[in-house]
Amino acid sequence: MDNGFSIWILSQRPEIFEWRDRDLWPDGYNVVVFEQLDLLLNNLEGRNPDFILLDWEIINQNAHPIASKLSRESPLSELYLIFLPEGNSIYDDLSAWNLSGAYPPDYSSHNLREKMRENVDLKKILNSSGIIGRSAHHKRMASVLRQISPTDATVLITGESGTGKEILAQAIHSNSARSDKPFISVNVAAISESVMESELFGHEKGAFTGADKQRAGYFETASGGSIFLDEIGDFKLDLQARLLRVLEQKTFFRVGGNEQIRADVRVICATNKYLKDLVDEGKFRNDLYYRLSVIQINTEPLRNLPEDVHPLAVYFLQELKPDLGEIEIDSDAVTLLERYSWPGNVRELKNFIHSTAYLSREKRITSYDVEEFIRKAARQNRSLPVVTGKSSEQADFEMIYRALLSLAREVAEMKDLLVQSANHREAPVENMHTHDKEMEVTPQVQTLQEMEKEMIERALEAASSNRKLAAQYLGIGERTLYRKLKEYGLS
DSSP states (O other): OOSSEEEEEEOOOHHHHGGGOGGGSOTTEEEEEESSHHHHHHHHTTOOOSEEEEEHHHHGGGHHHHHHHHHHHOTTSEEEEESOOTTOGGGGGGGGGTOSEEEOTTOOHHHHHHHHHHHHHHHHHHHHHTOOOOSHHHHHHHHHHHHHTTSOOOEEEEOOTTSOHHHHHHHHHHTSTTTTSOEEEEEGGGSOTTTHHHHHHOBOTTSSTTOOSOBOOHHHHTTTSEEEEETGGGOOHHHHHHHHHHHHHSEEEOBTOOOEEEOOOEEEEEESSOHHHHHHTTSSOHHHHHHHTTEEEEOOOGGGOGGGHHHHHHHHHHHHHHHHOOOEEOHHHHHHHHHSOOTTHHHHHHHHHHHHHHHOSSSEEOHHHHHHHHHHHHHHHTTSOOOOSOOHHHHHHHHHHHHHHHHHHHHHHHHHHHHHHHHHSOOSSTTOOHHHHHHHHOOOOOOHHHHHHHHHHHHHHHTTTOHHHHHHHHTSOHHHHHHHHHHHTOO
C-alpha cells in the first residue's frame, strides 16, 4: 500500500467491493476496502493514504468526530464522504468537517471511480510540484496548473511573501513541454540597478569598464526553458521597455551589442505588490502590466488556509526524518498553529517547525513550544507597523488572544515559583496544614480553556452570531470554530 497512490474506502456496499479488482484501475493505484471502521483505524497508524472515502451508511451521525479523528491522525490524507443523503447540511460546510468533498447518492460506482481518478491526477500535479495541502484552494491551483502549464503564455503570480510563488512558478515549468530545459530564477530586487541590464541580457566585451569578455545573460541562459522574475514590481522603468520588447518581439540585444538574439523563453513573473496601484502612481508601465498579466494567479496567505497548516507541519517534519528521526506534534500544538495568523506564511511555519524540531529534546512539538513562539513573535512585532490585511476588529481580537496566552503562561510560571517557595518555608504554627499554606499563595488563575471559551463568546457577540465573521475576528478557520463550538456547548 506504500507504492503509487493509495485509496482507502470504508463501505459495506456490494457494488463497492468490485473496487478491489486491480483491473479497474491504472498501474500505480492501490485500492483497499474496509468493512469496519476499527479495522481502517488500526491499519492507519503510521500511514497516510492519499484518499480516504467514508460511507455515510457506516459513520452516520458520528461523521464529524470520525472525520476530525482521521484528519488529525492522517494529516496528509484527503477525506471524502460518499453516498450522502439528499438535503444534508454538510454540503454547506465541508471545511468544518475536515472533508475535501462529498458525493451525492446519484453517483454510480463507475462515476465515483472516475471522479477519484480525476482527484488522483490533480494530486499528482501537486505532489510533483512540492505543493502540500488539502484545501479546496490547492485543488483549484492544481486544475489551473494542468490547464496553463502546456502553453507558453506569460504568467503573473501575485501574493504575500512566503506563500510559495517560486514553487508555483517551478511547477508551471515542470509540467510544461519545456521541463527538460533550464529554469532560471531571478530576484529582481536583489540585483543592483547598475548591473541589472547586463545580468538579464548579457554584454559584449568592452561594453563597459570591467567587461573583459562576452557574457550571456539570464534570458540567453534560459533559452528553450523558463525564466522566473521575482519581485517584478521593483523593476526600474527604463528596463521595463526592454522587457516589453522581449515579450512582444521575442528578441533582445546584449549590452553593447548589435546582434539580435532570439528569446526562446517563457516568462513567469511574481510580485507581492499591487501592480495596478504602481501603474496609477506612474511607477510601472501600463502596457507591460497588461502584457505580463495574460494569466494571473493569486496565492492565498496561510491564515486563510488553516486546514493546510497540519499537513504542512507534518511534511516539514518528514523532511527532517533522515537527520532527526521520528518527531511528533501534539494535537493541542496543532490547534494553536491553526489559530495563528502566520504573517510570514508558509516560510514562517517551516522555520518554526525546523528550528523547534532541532532543539526538541523529547522528539515532540508541544503546545508550550507554540505558545513560546507566539509570545516571542508578539513581543518582536509589538512596536512595528505590520500590514496584515485584517480589519481593526480582527487585529484587536488577535492581539487580545495573544496577550491572554502570554499572561496565562506568566501567571502559571509565577504560581509555580510561589508554590515552590511555600514548600520550602517553615510553618509559622504547628497546626497549620500544608493545604492551607498552598491556598494562601496560589493565585486564582483562569484556565486557557476558559479564556478560549470567553473569547469565542465575545467574538460571536461582536459578529451578531455570524460564525463566519466570528472566525475572521478570531483569526481561525470556520472548521476550527465549528469544532470549538461543539466542544464548549456553544450555539
